[in-house]
Amino acid sequence: MAKPGTGHGQGRAGGGQGPEVPRQYVNFAFYRVDPAWRRLPQHEREVGKKEFKAVVEEYASEMLILPYTLVGVRADADLMLWRIAFDLDLLQRMATKLLATGLGTYLAPAYSYLAMTKRSIYVDRLDPDHPADRTRIVPGKSKYLFVYPFVKTRDWYGMTQAARQGMMDEHIQVGTKYQSVKLNTTYSFGLDDQEFVVAFETDRPGDFLDLVMEMRGTEASRFTLRDTPTFTCLARSLDEALDSLG
Helix, strand or coil: CCCCCCCCCCEEECCCCCCCEEECEEEEEEEEECHHHHHCCHHHHHHHHHHHHHHHHHHCCCCEEEEEECCCCCCCCCEEEEEEECCHHHHHHHHHHHHCCCCHHHEEEEEEEEEECCCCCCCCCCCCCCCCCCCCCCCCCCCEEEEEEEEECHHHHHCCHHHHHHHHHHHHHHHHCCCCCEEEEEECCCCCCCCEEEEEEECCHHHHHHHHHHHCCCHHHHHEEECCCCEEEEECCHHHHHHCCC
């Protein structure tokens, strides 16, 4: 809805990788609506949605906010806000205000994944001119978003960088076959329960299904400990996403 702004508490990419670069905080906030919401008078629901929308618009000048619906697709979540900011405190303050709105009082946080952007440590040998700089998330305009947390086995980290790079070469090669699918990888080490949160954007769900199936046969897949739950999210305007709640 807007460009992510700057603010206090910015994450910075350093660690001997050259000049520090501001990094983004990335949050996937899933909400489940109480069935009682749908039984409220229409006027009360409209007021509640307007209050919720006003809070989103208030923070849209300071972060990127993308709304999605999961109604009819996922049983345990109805609404998702993909939020990208340079200030972690902004995410917390916004969530607090959302839950205080007329709609928010009927929403329960179902899942919330927190991550940050970070430069990839792996080299893309198929495109050596590409630095794999993931310090910025630039969401596209795809209709569908597939999100899931991701954890590697400890054995993966016990291997040499060269061994891991070799398996990632195969991983990258498979990914390049599916040009309609855009991958966004973010890092959660120490911030949340998972190690990564991956978000795939596409207009062709079948291509994503085929990509995941083919990835299962790669060597790197043997070192996957957990990659669930998986969420199929449909991009909507904020008004459409809120109306889908009932």
